[in-house]
Amino acid sequence: MKLITAVIKPFKLEDVKNALEAFGIHGLTVSEASGYGRQHGHTEVYRGAEYTVDLVPKVRVEILVDDNDADSVIDVVIKSAQTGKIGDGKVWATPVDAVARVRTGERGTDAL
Amino acid sequence: MKLITAVIKPFKLEDVKNALEAFGIHGLTVSEASGYGRQHGHTEVYRGAEYTVDLVPKVRVEILVDDNDADSVIDVVIKSAQTGKIGDGKVWATPVDAVARVRTGERGTDAL
Amino acid sequence: MKLITAVIKPFKLEDVKNALEAFGIHGLTVSEASGYGRQHGHTEVYRGAEYTVDLVPKVRVEILVDDNDADSVIDVVIKSAQTGKIGDGKVWATPVDAVARVRTGERGTDAL
C-alpha cells in the first residue's frame, strides 16, 4: 500500500476531490498547511512599507491507495490541481506497511 | 522505527490518549484534519435547501514507535477509538529511517 | 528521496526556515500541530483550580530532500530549533517512493 500526499492550492481542492472520485477513490484526508518553494518572496505592502512574505496557504490531501493505483493517482492529482502557474504544489508517495479500519479492525486492502 | 498515523473522530481523542498512555506510549503529535470515506455524503439542510457535504472533522494522531510496538499500538488505537459506527477512521504504519530528538540531538530509539 | 518531518516549537519556525534556506533548501511545507512527550503534564491554574494539561502547541515542518541531504537536513533542523529545554521536538526521516511537481508533472529530483 502507498500513501499519496499532495500539497495543492486551496481553491483547487474541489477539483481534486471530484477527479479522485471519478477515478474511483472514495476516501481521503485533508488538512491545512502552508509552504513555499519557487513561489517564494512576494512583495507585500503593509501600511506603505514593503515586506517579503514567504509562506503561502496550501491544502494537504492524503490518500491511502493500493500499490498499483499509486502512479495513476499521482497523475490524477497533477491533472486536476494544475493551473500551470508556480505554486501548484507537490505530490509524493510513501510506502505503507500496514493499514487498519478503526471501526472493524480489518487490515490491509480491505481497510481502505 | 515506525510512524503510526491514526485519523479518528475528534471526541475520541481523549480516550486514545489515555489508552496509549496506559500502554506505555509517552509521546505523540496531534493535528486537525477532515476527511471522508464510506461516511460520505450527509444530507445537510441549509435555509431549507439540501446539500451533500462530504468532509467530516477528524483528528490526526501521529506516534513514533519501535518496530516491535507498531502492531500493538495499532491495536490500542483501534480499540480506544472505536465507536462501531462508520467514520471511525483509519490507522496506518509507515517505515521511518531515522529519528532525532531536537533538544539533545540523540538519534534512534533513544530519541523517542 | 526522503521526507524529513520536524515537530518544533512555534517560535523557532523563523530560525529553522532561515537555517534551511542557508543550507540550500528552497521548499518546505508547514502546518500546525500539538503534542507531548517528556514535556508532559503542566499544572495549569484556571479560576483557582489546578489542572494537568498535556498538549503543547507545536509546528510541523515537512521537507522533501534528496537521499544524501537527509542527514544534513536533520542536523540543520536540530541546530536551529534547539533551545535546550524540553519540548524542543522531534525530527524524523521517512522514505519517499516518488515525487512530482504538480505544475509541470516533472518527477523525481527535478520535482523538488
Place this chain on the structure above:
Amino acid sequence: MPEIDAGNTAWVIVATALVFFMTPGLALFYGGMVRAKTVLNMMMMSFGAIGIVSVLWMLYGYSMVFGNDVGGGLLGNPTEFFALNGLVDDVSGGLPTLIFVAFQCTFAVITTALISGALADRVKFGAWLLFCGVWATIVYFPVAHWVFAFDGEDTVGGWIANRLGAIDFAGGTAVHINAGAAALAAVIVLGPRIGFGKTPFRPHNLPMVMTGAAILWFGWFGFNAGSALAADGLAALAFVNTIAATAVAMLAWLLVERIRDGHSTSLGAASGIVAGLVAITPSCASVNVIGAMIIGLVAGVLCALAVGLKYKFKYDDSLDVVGVHMVGGIVGTVLIGFLATSEVIEDTNGLFYGGGWELLGIQITAAVATIVFSFVVTAIIVLVIDKTIGFRVSEEDELKGVDITDLAESAYEYTDIPVGGAKSAIHVKGNQSDKEEVKA
C-alpha cells in the same frame, strides 16, 4: 425663533447615533454569513456605503429629499439646501434641523448598505462604491422624498406621504422594500456566485452574525422609536412594538425550522430577528402590541419560507435581502391595512378593526410603486456599471476569495505560522494577486 425642546432633541440625537450604529451592525451580520475569504469585502461594502452616501447626503441628498418639491411629489429641490446651506441655526418641530439631517442621513446609508447582502463574494469594491453613489442619488433620494417628506405650511412634500397618504412610520417602503427590490434586480443582472445551489456557502462565523443581529435590534430602537422625533408616548409605543414583533418573529422562524428541518438554528434566530424588525418598521406606530405580535408571526413564518425560494427560482440573493427585507417590508406595510387601530393612531382602522378596504389599497399601492421603481432603475444602474467598468470580479478571483484579490488582505491570521490556511493573506503589491506567480 422657534424653541428647541431639549428632551426631544436629546432622544433624537441618541436615536441618530443608534441608527448610525446599525450599519456596522449590518456589516457584522452580513460579514459573519459569508466565508472567511470574503468577509472583509462584505464588511467594506457597508463601510463604503457609510462613506459615500453620507457625503452625498450632506451635499445634495438632504435637499433632494426634504427640499421643496419640484413637481408631482417626485423629488425635492437639490439646490435648496446644498451643503446644508442655511440650516446651521434652523429649528423645526422643536429640534435643531441639523440633527434631523443627521438622523435621516443614517437611513440613507443603511438602505444602500442593505443591498450589498445580495452581492456577496463577487463584486469589485470600486464598482460597489460607484453603485452606492448612483443608487442613492437616483433611487433612494427620490423614494425617500415620496415617503418621508411631508407637506409643510408653504412647502410641498412627496406623493406617497401626502397625496396617497400611505402609512409608513419608519420606512417599510422607502428603506426595506426599496432595498429588497434593488437587491433582486442586482442579482438577476449580475448572476449567481460560482457554485450557487451546489455548495451551501455556510456562514464562517455565526456568533458574528448573532452579534450583528443584536446590534441591529439595539439600533432599530432608534430607527423606529426615533421616528417619533420626540420622547413621547408614540416613541414608547414604537419601542414596545419593536420588542414584541421581533421576539415573536424570532420564535416563529425557529419554529418553522424545527418543523421543516427537525432543528432550529442560530442563523434562523438572527434572521427571524431581522425579519421582525423589518416588518414592524412601517407599522410600529399604528398597531397595538397584539397587532405587533401578529405582524411578527407572519413575518417570521413568511420570511423563513421565502428565503428558500431563491433556490427554486435560481437567483443568488446571497444573504437573503429579498427574502427578508422585501418580503418583510411588504408584510409590515400591507398588514397595516388589516391591523391599524384607532386605539393607537387617530381615526385609522385596518380591516380587522372595522376599517374599510381603502387603507389596504393605499398600502399595497405604496409597496408596488416602490418595488417597480426600485427594481427597474436599479436593474439599469447595475447593467450600465457592469457593461462599462465591470461589476464582478474575475472567476479566478472569486474562487480565490475577493478579500485577497481585491483588498489584498485576509481577515484572520490566528496561527503562529505567518500564513496558514485560507485565513491569511498574500498581500501583494498592486491589486493582482498573481503578479508574482506569472513571473515564474
Place this chain on the structure above:
Amino acid sequence: MPEIDAGNTAWVIVATALVFFMTPGLALFYGGMVRAKTVLNMMMMSFGAIGIVSVLWMLYGYSMVFGNDVGGGLLGNPTEFFALNGLVDDVSGGLPTLIFVAFQCTFAVITTALISGALADRVKFGAWLLFCGVWATIVYFPVAHWVFAFDGEDTVGGWIANRLGAIDFAGGTAVHINAGAAALAAVIVLGPRIGFGKTPFRPHNLPMVMTGAAILWFGWFGFNAGSALAADGLAALAFVNTIAATAVAMLAWLLVERIRDGHSTSLGAASGIVAGLVAITPSCASVNVIGAMIIGLVAGVLCALAVGLKYKFKYDDSLDVVGVHMVGGIVGTVLIGFLATSEVIEDTNGLFYGGGWELLGIQITAAVATIVFSFVVTAIIVLVIDKTIGFRVSEEDELKGVDITDLAESAYEYTDIPVGGAKSAIHVKGNQSDKEEVKA
C-alpha cells in the same frame, strides 16, 4: 392627563435600549467562555430568553408584577394589564407607561438569561425555552413584584419594597440573587458536565468574553442610572458609582489572581467587572463614591474567591453564576446595611454612618427570602422538566458538542476546507447527527 416630561422620557427610552443590549452582551460574555463546539447553544439560550420572556411579559408578566396586589404583597393581578390593556396613552411619573413596561421587560429578560451560564454545554435548547417561560412566570414575576412594585395612591405593591422596606435600587435581590440562587438549584439537580473537575473547559474566545463584559458595563449604566426613572442627580450618582465600584472590583479580582496564582488574567478582569456591576446594582443610589469603591473591593475579592468553591463542593456552576451573581448580589444588598449614608439617601444611614442594626437586618431578610424562594421553586421546575421531556442532552451529544447535535450548526468555519476540524459542522437533516452514520 399628567404631562410627559420629555427629558426624563428621553433618558428612560435610551436606558431601556441599553438594558436590552445587555442580554446580547451576556450572550457574548457567556459564549466566549464555553468551548467552540457549544458557543451557539450558549448564545441561543440568551436569545431564546429574549424571545420567550418578552412575549410573556407583554401578555401577562407586566401585569403580574405591577398589577394591583392580589394578597400579601406576593403577586400582582395578572389580568389587570393583560396584553398591556389600557396602557397606550397612560402616563405615570412623567413617563409614558409603555416605556416603563419596556424598561422592566428588559430586566425580566436578562434575569432569566443569566441562569443559562450555569447550564453551559449540556441542555437541550427546547427544554431551555420551556424553562424560561415557566421560570419567568412562577419565579421572576412574583419576586419582581415583591421588590419593584411600590404602593401607589390606591394600589398595593410588593412586600419587600413596602412592608419590609428593603433598599434595592436596581435589582440586587430580584435580579442577581434570584438568578444566582436559581442557577445553584439548577446545577444541583442537573449535575455537572462530563469531565467537570478533570478538564479545565477553557474559554474558546477571550476577546469575545471581554467584549461581552464591556457591553454589559455599557448597558448597565441604563440598568442602574435608568432605575432613577429620570435624568436627575440620582441618575448621575448611580452612574458615577457604577463606574467607581466596577473599576475597583476589576482591579481587586486581578490582584487576588496575582497573589494566588502568580498572574492576573483577562478572564479575571471580565469577571471582576461583572462582579462589581452586580454588587453596585442594589446599592448605587444609597452610597457615596467611597462606599461604592468599598463595595467594589469586597465584591471583587469575595467573588474571585467564591468561583473556586464549586470545585470543592463539586457542583458545576459552569460560568460562575452563583459565584458572581448570587455572591455579588448578596455583597451589594448586605453592604447597604453598612454603607448607606444620609449624604445621598434621605434619612438613611448604615452601620458605618451611625445607623442602627435594623437596616442590616432588613437587607439580610430580603436576600434570604429571595434565595429560599428562588432556590426551592427553581429546583422543582428543573426536576419536573428533566423527568418529563428531559433537560440534558445525551452523553454522546454532549461529547460531540451540543451545537452540532442540537442546532445542527457549528459556530466557525474559518478554513478553505469546507469542513475542517471541530470548528465546522455537519448540518445533518433532522436533529440526530448520527442518522447517516447508522445507515452504514
Place this chain on the structure above:
Amino acid sequence: MPEIDAGNTAWVIVATALVFFMTPGLALFYGGMVRAKTVLNMMMMSFGAIGIVSVLWMLYGYSMVFGNDVGGGLLGNPTEFFALNGLVDDVSGGLPTLIFVAFQCTFAVITTALISGALADRVKFGAWLLFCGVWATIVYFPVAHWVFAFDGEDTVGGWIANRLGAIDFAGGTAVHINAGAAALAAVIVLGPRIGFGKTPFRPHNLPMVMTGAAILWFGWFGFNAGSALAADGLAALAFVNTIAATAVAMLAWLLVERIRDGHSTSLGAASGIVAGLVAITPSCASVNVIGAMIIGLVAGVLCALAVGLKYKFKYDDSLDVVGVHMVGGIVGTVLIGFLATSEVIEDTNGLFYGGGWELLGIQITAAVATIVFSFVVTAIIVLVIDKTIGFRVSEEDELKGVDITDLAESAYEYTDIPVGGAKSAIHVKGNQSDKEEVKA
C-alpha cells in the same frame, strides 16, 4: 439651588455612556491589529486604564482638573473635590455635577488607553498599570486643566482655555495630541518590537479592527456632540460634522492606498475613520459641513502618509498612535485657524473666512505646548519605570507571545484539540511559562 434641565442631562448621561464605550471599542480596534498571541495583553491595557484612571479620577483627578487653579492656570486644587467631596447634590450649567464628573472621567480613561497602541506586544501588564496611574496624574490631569477648565465666576481655570484662548471643542490637544506625543516618547525610550521592519506584524483579526472602529465612531458622537453639554444646536452641528469629516477621511485614506499600493484595504478604512474622528474632535463646533469635509480630507491623506514614516524613522509606533492621533490632532487643531467661521461660532473666523493670523498662532501654540510637555514628561516616566521595575518583557517572552507569558492565557481555542497551534495556551502556574520546562 439651580435647576436641573432634564433634557440636557439626559443627553449628557447618554453621551457619557457612549464615551465610556469607546475604550472597549479601542480595545477591539487595537486588539484586532496585533497578532493572536498578544491580543489579550493589548485589550487588557485598555481595560486596565479604565480601572486605574477611573479610580484616580474619582479620588483626586477631577479635582486636579476642575478644582480652582492653584497658580498660573497650570493645575487645579487636588484636595478641593477629593473623593468628589461636596458634589452629590451640586448642579452646574443645568446638569448634576456628578454627570459632568463621569463624562470627563471617560475622557481621562480613553486618553491614557490610547497610548497603549504604541506599546503593543512587548510590555508587562503590571508596568502598564503603574504607567497609567502616573501618566494620568502628572500628564493628563494638568493638560486637561489647561484645556477644559474654564474660568468661573469666582474660580480660575486653565491657561490654554482662558489665557491663550485656543479653540479645542472636545479635546484635540488634551486628548489626541497629548496621547500621540506621549506614545512617541514611549516608543523612543522603549525601542521597537523584535522583528520590527522585517516582519509585517499583520492584524490577526480585521473584522475585530473594523468593529472597534465602528464602536469608536458610535461613541465619538458622545465625545463630540456631548461636549456641547446640552441637547442643542451646537450638539447637532458637532454630530453632523462628526459624520461628514469622518466619512471623507475614510474615503481619502482608501484613495491614498489605491493610488500608492494599487488597492484599498479594510485596515485603511478603519484607520481613516479614526483619523477623521481625531481631526474633527477639536474643530467640530467651529466649522461648517464643508469645513468638516476639508478637515476630513486633509486628515485622511496626511495620516495615511504619516503612518508610513515610522519605518523611515525606525521607531515602532506599533499601532500608529503618533501617525493617527498626534498628526490627526494637529490637523484638526491647526485647521481651525483656517476654517473656523462665524457662521457657526460667534465672532470667530479662520484665515479662509477673512479672519487674521492670530487664531492660527493661538492654535499652533496650544498644539506645541501640549506636544512639548507631554513628550518630555512621558519620556521621563517611561524611563524611570523601565530602569526600576522594568517596562518590557524578556526577549523570549516577547517571541512566545506576551499573552501566555504574562497573563498565562491565550485568546483563542477553536479546535477540539485542547491545545492546538498558537491559538491556545499553556496556562502555567505562576507567571513563568517555563517553570515546567526547566524541571526536565
